[in-house]
Amino acid sequence: MNDAQREELREHLLQRKRELLAQGDFKPGPNRNDPVGQADEDEQPLNEMNQVILSRRNRVRAQELAGIEATLRRMEVEPEEYGRCLDCDEWIPVGRLRLMPWAQRCVACEHEHSGPPEDGRRRHALDFID
Numbered sequence: 001m002n003d004a005q006r007e008e009l010r011e012h013l014l015q016r017k018r019e020l021l022a023q024g025d026f027k028p029g030p031n032r033n034d035p036v037g038q039a040d041e042d043e044q045p046l047n048e049m050n051q052v053i054l055s056r057r058n059r060v061r062a063q064e065l066a067g068i069e070a071t072l073r074r075m076e077v078e079p080e081e082y083g084r085c086l087d088c089d090e091w092i093p094v095g096r097l098r099l100m101p102w103a104q105r106c107v108a109c110e111h112e113h114s115g116p117p118e119d120g121r122r123r124h125a126l127d128f129i130d
């Protein structure tokens, strides 16, 4: 990892952070206040489902933002350590960092760390970049 590469990745992180912040929170639409007795009974479960989806999206975004901020802080404190795997001390390939500049572990350690996929969900394709 040379300075130019690190600077490029830092820009990428800052850009992504700006995007996430610009999006703000995903707000669920206003609740409909139908007069009692006229409420559409099919509507309620749908609203609840939308809110679950929205809060999950917010959570994923908050996690990504936290990862980006932690990475930017580490870059500030120990720039020469940026890109080193937290677990095995090997350098994370730059190709992986280009796609996920906030990655803290190499692919092998990431799998070790996060364990098998929960509830059979498919892993994100980026998990396999090496």
Ligand SMILES: [Zn+2]
Pocket (backbone or CB within 6 Å): 085, 086, 087, 088, 089, 090, 105, 106, 107, 108, 109, 110
């Ligand atoms: Zn590793």
